Amino acid sequence: MRPRRIRGGRTTALAAALSLALAASIAAAQAQASPAGTPPTTRAAEPPHQYEVSGPATPAQRTALTATGASVDEVHARAVVITADRAQAALVRQLGYRLKKLPDPPRTPASSGRIKDFPDGYTKYHNYDEATKEIDTLVAKHPDILSKQVIGKSHEGRDILxxxxxxxxxxxxxxxxxxxxxxxxxxxxxxxxxxxxxxNEFTSKYGSDDRITKMLDSREIWVIPDLNPDGGEFDISTGEFQMWRKNRQPNSGTNEVGTDLNRNWDFKWGCCNGSSDDPGDETYRGPSAASAPEVKVVSDFVRGRKVGGKQQITAAIDFHTYSELVLWPFGFTNDPTGPGMTQDEHDTFAAIGKKMAASNGYTPEQSSELYITDGAIDDWLWGDQRIFAYTFEMYPSSNGGGGFYPKDSVIPKETARNKDAVLQLLETADCPYRAIGKEGQYCKNKG
Structure with missing residues (x-):
């Protein structure tokens, strides 16, 4: 996930210097905790917690904060919310910040005594088997407009569809x-x-909803509903939420488990202090780019959509929670364009993103306005494949609305909330540059 937007200027020289100073402090603290030549300390078995951290107010300060290995979940005027284990929280305190522990997610198992499932108040969420069954039912009911492919396996052998x-x-x-x-x-x-x-919406409304019908008649739409089935199942493995973020791939030489999939993509991987090299951290990027099997599976699938050297996928959305944001590349640099992006491309990203955000009430921005990330999917989709790729951070806007675990009663409203934005992206997919009035310059045979 990404944090909530805070409006303000770009990183200044002073903020950059502060970032370096904070990073140096973190490095010194980590070195003191783990002498040279020793492997990273294994984290405690208990789930991490969320904390409100008072003080960080600039992208540089927030970027330096992520060097502790915590993930940044929300951004406010002079505070952020992080997810951190005890060691990471201690590092944040050593930087001079004050932490306030926030309430943990529900830890009351389902009244039926179920395990490996969602607790009471969340039973309308689909676990992996339930989602697969619903998908299979839809494919059987609508074989003329919906098909399923198994494109690979997760680390634990679950199908990625x-x-x-x-x-x-x-x-x-x-x-x-x-x-x-x-x-x-x-x-x-x-x-x-x-x-x-x-x-469900596209299959049930085809033939009756004019916009959906037109899009299925003129587009090929791909949905990969679960990139991290192993992690998702682990998060509910006890009938209580585990606050788990990563996949479930063991890390050689340690007892730590998991890679942050959204720091593992093969574009600017590990380039810019936007991920961690510690296997115990929330934002561990893995030992090499695309080392996570789930990332490799989806990367290979996307590359396979090239025909005659031309990528057929023109636009994409990667859904996350939470903070209600529409984000676009780049995340690895504060430059509004960055290497590999022209001003017209940036303007196209911004125009489409702002229009989508106007329809769902999210806040639009380039992702690096929050803090630096590297190895993220939207940067890879654009930087490597030239796909106009966005990240949507869904409901809620803050921890107070349920954070990562909003009750299942919000599902209908908060998914339908994005219908118009999704259709907008589909409608512009034949020529994204139409958003800035330059279809004649960039798109052949587009009027």
């Missing part, structure tokens, strides 16, 4: 393709519901 929606679903036509992905981070279960909503 790609669903295709199109009028002639069995044919690979010369139509713009759009990709929707969900659930890179295990505790962000609302994103799976978002993917299921799209599958």
């Amino acid at each position: 790609a669903l295709k929606l199109s009028k002639n679903v069995t044919k690979d036509e010369k139509e713009p393709e759009v990709l929707f992905t969900a659930h890179q981070h295990a505790r962000e279960h609302l994103t799976v519901e978002m993917a299921l909503y799209l599958l």
